[in-house]
Amino acid sequence: MMTDNSAGYAVTPKVAFQFLRRFSPFKELDISINEELAKEIEVEFYPKGTTIFRQELTDITHFHVIQKGSVQVYLRSENDTYSLRNIGGEGETFGGSCLIRNQKPDVTVETLEDTFCFLIPRTLFLRIISENISFEKFFLAEFQKDRISEAYIETRNERIRSVGMKRLDYFTSRVSDVIRPNFQVVRSDSSIRETGEIMAKFRIGSLLVKDGSSNIVGIVTKKDLRSKVVSCGMDYSLPVSTIMSSPVKTIPVQARLFEATLLMVKEQISHLAAVGDSSILGIITTHDIMVHQAASPIILFREIQAQESPESMNSLFKKIPMVIKNLMEEGAKASHCTNVITLFHDRIFIRALKLFAARSSGSSLSILAPILVGKAARMEQTFVPVYDYIAVYGDEPKADSTDTTEIYLERLASQLNDFFGSCFGENLRSKISAANPRWRGPLEVWSKYIDDWTSNPIPPEIRIAKNFLDTRSLPGANNIARSFLNLFFEKISSSVKFMKGLAEDFLSVKPPVSFFREAIVEADGTEINKLDLESRLAEPFADFARLMCFRHGITETNTLARLKSLTRLKVINEDLCSEVLAAHEFQTQLVLINQLRALDVGAAPGYVIDPADLSELEKRTLKDTFGVLVKLQAIVAEKFL
Amino acid sequence: MNLGLKRLFKSLGFLKHPSLRENKRFFYDLNWNKPLEDYDFVVFDTELTGLEPRNDEIVSIGAVRVRNLRIAVGRTFFCYARPNKPLPKDSTLIHRITPDQIVGAPPLEDILPDFVSFLHGAVIVGHFVSIDISFLNRATKSCMGGIIKNPFVDTMKMAQYYEDHRRRRYYEDAAQKLSFGLNDLSKKYGLPLFEKHDALEDAMQTAYLFLFLMKKFKNLGISTLRDLFTGQKKAAFSSDQDSYSA
Structure with a gap:
């Protein structure tokens, strides 16, 4: 055998090295480790339709990183049904956790296109794992808390800073x-x-x-x-x-x-x-x-309080984003921010109510007894304000005075609605208001609604009814409101049929599975290009917390408070709780920051995000967040069906 | 022995370099019937001062080894070589090697034995490889007293064969003009793309193309080295040294 003198002419393989530096978990490793890996990497080509790992059969000899192309990962269950677990493109890895656990693959991996993979030999992979704790954690932790906090900080630092609101305001606002x-x-x-x-x-x-x-x-x-x-x-x-x-x-x-x-x-x-x-x-x-x-919440609170006409409040709304942006920069959690935003809207609501009531002669404010429902009640307002509220009044009004109350309430509620509409325009997303005769009435009418919902919980009605399961009365509410809330809670939580309907509603929408390039992959394999964070994440989290709390007699309204109570009562374990809290926090922050960016460029804030705008880390974290929802659905399916 | 005499003897084959003797012996005994995965391949590319073997010279060699039909990206060979004549200006336009880069480089004579060692035991692969081989053999003949005996495969001819087969199979329009340039093929097949006109990057690009075609060939019934060379005579996309050098 000849001696190989050519070593002097070897160079660090640029193709593998530069690639590894772009993706987690490699980019977090020392450069010297990446160089070592790059030298040992082999490139394998798998034509479209190749099965790379076969569940429970393949001996895994290499850790795989996709250089180009894509794979689908699916699970075959005992009754031979297949469920899609992931679709992975460039930078996606597989085989890691099985190599660490020294097991056969627990899923099947098949190429969707012609795919080139970087292969890292098992022994080298295991050595790097043993020397780098963070590398191991990447593959083993079901839901990466480190990753989420990293994603959280990344989003915060990079995205908030790019929102130039305050600076623009000072230098572009005019004396007029x-x-x-x-x-x-x-x-x-x-x-x-x-x-x-x-x-x-x-x-x-x-x-x-x-x-x-x-x-x-x-x-x-x-x-x-x-x-x-x-x-x-x-x-x-x-x-x-x-x-x-x-x-x-x-x-x-x-x-x-x-x-x-x-x-x-x-x-x-x-x-x-x-x-x-x-x-x-x-x-x-x-x-x-x-x-x-001023971007201080205190000054804004005072300003709202000091307004002498509803119309003069209008300019104050525009300050809310600036105040919140400052809070976020100072490190406030996203869930605190939604709380503060809700407090602003509460104040605005109360103040406007007072000013309009003062204009109508001789009627007492307490008659309206507005009860907030849905998101506003849960204290989860964003920059897309929601003023959903209902009115409940006394059970036994005299015949003639009922008319007076009705007319009065109708006028007041529609004045309020017009006012909110003029303040927020198309950004307002209210669905339920006391201006609609259906959503104002004496306690006995409400009592009948509840009976109808509990006796015949059909899906469209459940969707409406669930709004009323999140209720909060504004400060100064009368006893009628309180008794309404009690009545509602008791009747709903004791109706097995209704609770089952709620559970089915929660389970009806499967969370997406993964991200693939610029798209999101649904559980059935279809790809979508936009993700509505509200309907696909925020609402399902709220649905879960509400459902479990009603079942266990917990009267909290806020989603995080509900989750914490559920953990205290050991309904969900602490690990799951911290996963859910972290996931919820991450999605809330993503919503707020995206809305701030929209406001910054004069666009309408919303909940829909384009996956192309997300960083790799954010995508991974969102994917983890979908995974948490899958777990929550499994819990509900087990307990209610 | 003076230098002129040594060159003369070498070129007549009397002073064959030991690497070349080893090279000849290895391929004389080569078993051609093993599955393709069992062979080593070296994909290589050269940068030249021009295309005329009598006058032009090799100024850079890039190569990467393929083992188990996987590209071993860490097993590479890359060098610049100082030509005997100054670099013609127009060649710089193609391969981006500037006179500065090669002025401190060793002459090809010093590099060749190491490169022949790097090629040891491997089937050579290149895109339009006969040009590179003829330059290489001209150099080894004058510096090492003989030529290399490695069989070689041309990815361009492989691609032509693959395209012919696809056309027959899918009744694609034969008149459709196809470009068989390395870059065009790489784009057409969706391969990761490398920088053009750098010997190592081009070798790497060729290696990806080779890997792609080899896996596609499996479906066409080509599974041993003999299949690749003789089983597909019509295709004639490969050659062993004897038939070429004759």
Whole structure:
């Protein structure tokens, strides 16, 4: 045998090395390990239709990584039925867990196209496994908590940062976006006392001063009153011209906010008159700019509370995304964010209700007793607001007053609906409201609905009825609302038939199996190009938590709170619980970030994502999330069917 | 012995390099009837200063071994070789090797024995391989006193055979013009693609094409080395050295 002197001419195989550096779990390994692997790799070609592993038969000699092409992975069960487990493309691996456990394959792997694979010899694979814990975990852990937290951080860091909301706002917003047009003017010979009274009456902090020929000559602020009058003991009957600042500094309404800020800082003043077409259109203050810019939830809560007309609340909605984005940047969990968003909408709801009720004469607010249902009740609002609510009122109203209540409620509810519609336009996704006569009525009517649902739980009715299983009354609700909630809970949870219907509904939609290139693979093998995170993930998680809680007498409403209660009662074990929580958290974050990005570019926020926009890590994690749903379906199937 | 005399003796075959003697012995005894998986293949490609064997020279060799019908991507051979004459300008346009890259490279004479060792025991594979073989043999004849005896297979002819077969089978339009260039075939068959005109990358590309065709040939009843060479005479996509060098 000749000696091989050619080793000096060998080079690190670029093809394998560069490929490994692109995919998990290799890219997480040291470069030197990747180099070693690359040198030992062999390329195998499997024509379309080749069975690479046969379930329980093939001796696995190599760990496989798909370089090009695709495979399907399926499981043959005892009764010879086949179920698709995965479709894998470039970068997908197989054989790992079986090599580690030293077992025959537990699935069959077959090529769907002509496929080239990188083969890593068993001994080398096992050695690298033994030396790299993270590498082993990748193949063995059913649901990677490390992976999810990694995906969570990746999504957060890369995606939130790309949302430029705050910066854009400050540099693109104009003075005209912020000014208060309803400014007041006093004559320069008015007394300081009169001026103070006008400020108090209109709840304003400044007003303009005009001379005899109606020219604006100065501005008076609360600060002038405090520092020049009160603290110096000045006579209140002196003309306002003695304390006004003059002349009034102005800024064009088209100027940008930061220009206004610069001018104020330069002049050391806090008020500017905004000028358009040579006349003053309004006043802008440092406070206005601060509030406009503020991304703090507290300020936004206060602002909502301070509004004196429903119409003036409109501009506040636009701030919610900015506030939430800041919270997320500061590290708030996605589920906390949906809680905060819900609190905003609660406040808006309560405030609007109060303001509209105040407009209608003489009726008491408590009559409406709005009860939130569905997502709003679960405190899982996103940037696609939902104002689903119903109205329940007393059981025994007098004949004539029922009419009054009905008319009153109808007017109030439709005013509210119009208001929400005008605020959110097409983004609003409300389905249920008390403006619909079906969803408002006395307790006895509701009681009948419940009886109908429980006695004849057919699928379309179940879909409607399940909204009412998530209920929450707003602060200040009356006893009627509370008794309604109790009634509902008892009747539903004691109806075996209804619970079975709910379980069947939950099981009716199978989670997708996997991702394949730019598409998502359904359990039946079909491929879809868009994934609705709401209907395919968020709702099923909520459905599971609701179903199990009703069965076990848990009265929580929020999905995470329900899951935690179920774990406390040992209905689900802690491992599963942490998987579900992590999966739920991940999908919520994905929703929020995608919606933020849509808002950022002026598009309508939604729930549908395009798999092409996801990173490899996000795809893997979503796939794990589908896997968690499969487990939950198995639990429900076992307990209810 | 002076250098001129040594060259003369070598070219007349009196001073055959030991590697070549070993090479001849190995292939003299070769069993042609084993399944294809049992043979080693070396897929190789050269970069040349031009296409005229009398005047032009090899400036780069890239090769990769195929064992068990799998590409052993770590078993590669790659080198630049310094030609005796300066690199013609127009050749740089094709293979992207610049005079700077080869100025410090060893002469082909120093490299050849190692490359012959690398080829040991393997059937040679190349795309339009006869050109590369003729350059290689011209070089070994002058530097090592003989030619290599490895049988060789041409992937271009394999592809022609495969396409002929497909046409017959699927009644595809025979008039349809097909390109049998390495790159066009690789695209047509959906192979992973490599950079063009680098000896090792081209060898790697050829190896993928070879692997693809070999697996497809299994369905056409080609299972031993003899099938590949003699069983498919009509195809004539391969040759052993004797028939070529005669």
